[in-house]
Amino acid sequence: MLPAYISHPDCLKHAMGDQHPECPERLGAVSDMLLIKGLLDFMQPCEAPLATEQQLAQAHSSLYIHTLAALSPREGSVQVDPDTSMNPHTYRAALRAAGAAVLATDLVLTEGAGTAFCNVRPPGHHAEYGAAGGFCFFNNAAVGIRHALNVHGLQRVALVDFDVHHGNGSEDILRDDERVLMCSIFEDKLYPFCGNVPRGANMVNVALPARSGGELLRQAVTEQWLPALERFQPQLIFISAGFDGHRDDDMGNLGLVEADYAWITKQIVAVAARHCQGRIVSCLEGGYELSSLARSAAAHVKVLLGMDD
Numbered sequence: 345m346l347p348a349y350i351s352h353p354d355c356l357k358h359a360m361g362d363q364h365p366e367c368p369e370r371l372g373a374v375s376d377m378l379l380i381k382g383l384l385d386f387m388q389p390c391e392a393p394l395a396t397e398q399q400l401a402q403a404h405s406s407l408y409i410h411t412l413a414a415l416s417p418r419e420g421s422v423q424v425d426p427d428t429s430m431n432p433h434t435y436r437a438a439l440r441a442a443g444a445a446v447l448a449t450d451l452v453l454t455e456g457a458g459t460a461f462c463n464v465r466p467p468g469h470h471a472e473y474g475a476a477g478g479f480c481f482f483n484n485a486a487v488g489i490r491h492a493l494n495v496h497g498l499q500r501v502a503l504v505d506f507d508v509h510h511g512n513g514s515e516d517i518l519r520d521d522e523r524v525l526m527c528s529i530f531e532d533k534l535y536p537f538c539g540n541v542p543r544g545a546n547m548v549n550v551a552l553p554a555r556s557g558g559e560l561l562r563q564a565v566t567e568q569w570l571p572a573l574e575r576f577q578p579q580l581i582f583i584s585a586g587f588d589g590h591r592d593d594d595m596g597n598l599g600l601v602e603a604d605y606a607w608i609t610k611q612i613v614a615v616a617a618r619h620c621q622g623r624i625v626s627c628l629e630g631g632y633e634l635s636s637l638a639r640s641a642a643a644h645v646k647v648l649l650g651m652d653d
Contacts, residue, residue, distance in 0.1 A: 347649055348451045348460035349387040351375065352440040355464050357433035360421070365595065365632035366465065366479040374463050374628065377638035383645050388457070392444035392464060394436070395487060399446050402490030403483050403517050408474040412438075412481060424476045438466055438481040441627075445488030445582075448625040453496050453580065459624045459648045461585075463641075467629040469511035469584045470536060478509065478536060484627045485582045486517040492580050493523050502527065502578035502615075504569065506608055507586020507629045508596030510539030510549065514584065519544025525576040527569045529561065531589065531596050548572045554597040558604035561589075565608055570615070577619045581612060587631030587640035595632050602636075602643040609647040624648060 356368040378384045400409050415422050416435040423429045441464040448460035468485055470478030485503055492498045503518065503526045505511040510530040518524045525546050530539060532551035542549045550564045587605060589598035616622045626648060631637035646652055 345451065345455045345457045346386060346388040348390050348448060348457045349378070349384060349463065350390045350392050350444040350448055350460060351463040352392040352444070354433065354440045355392070355437045358437035358466055359431055360429045360479070366467070368465070369634060370631065370637060371463055371465060373634040373638040374641045377642045378645060381642050381646065383642060383649060383651070386649050386651070387461070390447060390451070392440040392462070393447055394439040395442035395446055395482070399487055399491060400442060400482060402494055403473070403486040405474045412476065428476055428479055434466070434481065440464060441466055441468060441484045442482040442487045445484040445625065445627055446491050449488045449492045449496065449580075452623045452625055453492065458622050460626065461645050461648060462625070462627045464628060467586075468627065469505060469507060469514045469586070469629050470509070471513040472516040477513070480513060483513045483517055485584050486514050488625055488627070489518065489524060489582055498579045499523055500525070500576060500578050501580045501582065502573055502576060503582045503584065504612055505529070505584035505586070505629070506589070506605070507584055508589035508598055509535055509586065509630060511584055512536040512538050515539070515543055515547055519547060522546060525572060525578065527572060529564055529569070531598050534596060552598060555599055557599045558601065558607070561598070561600065561604055562607060565611055570611060573615045578615070579620045581616050581620060581624045583612060583624060583626040584629045585626045585641070585644055586629035587637050590631070590633065590636040590640055592636040593631065593633040595630065602639050605640045606643040606647050606652060609644045610652060613647055
């Protein structure tokens with residue numbers, strides 16, 4: 345099977361206001377660039393299924409799942425936190441986004457897809473075990489990881505998160521699960537204002553100062569992420585792929601460029617080749633300036649496909 349490209353039209357229907365940075369146009373920007381670059385010709389398109397309650401309950405409390413479903417409005421919008429709201433389509437879109445991670449896991453582990461890229465929204469890495477936040481409702485990557493562990497029986501799954509914001513939700517759900525190694529690199533003193541001190545023994549958190557640029561990012565990955573990943577020897581790698589550290593994106597100030605995202609992806613691909621037959625699932629997280637998001641995501645996917653120069 346070709347590497348999988350997973351998305352769904354339902355993910356376009358979730359909207360949080362005309363001026364909100366986490367907008368439906370993000371997905372179109374990414375898919376259009378993948379099409380223009382010819383990358384979709386080398387991928388198998390798949391529609392994201394709806395995650396089941398049983399699948400969601402691997403990463404979230406039943407109370408939270410039911411509460412979020414009950415909050416879903418029939419019309420208008422409901423505010424979940426100061427920056428996060430639901431419209432009548434949000435809950436279904438969130439189910440699709442989590443379902444994409446589950447399907448990606450199945451395709452990579454049992455259908456020979458090798459790699460999968462989930463172009464879905466809402467994003468997930470700020471969603472905690474029992475709380476939404478930071479534009480996120482269900483933690484897509486965590487749902488997929490627990491599916492790999494509990495359904496497919498894997499013993500070691502790594503999560504690498506290079507969004508400009510720390511994946512506090514993923515840390516909340518996965519901390520102290522010795523079957524998981526989480527590596528997070530993010531801008532210091534930025535939402536969600538945590539991560540400097542890891543909350544679990546299985547966390548490798550690297551807080552970079554503003555304006556670090558690609559050189560410091562590469563140094564941190566080389567010195568801290570890669571040795572931890574080599575020791576862990578993952579059987580599957582998940583990526584929380586956030587591109588909001590790009591220098592053109594106002595959501596952060598790390599000053600990264602497309603080449604930095606390609607480089608970090610190349611390091612992950614190399615680890616996967618050594619330890620897990622190249623098996624990688626990548627889930628879109630942040631990235632809000634549409635042009636830089638599209639270019640960075642394309643650079644990332646190109647490396648996942650083994651087409652980097």
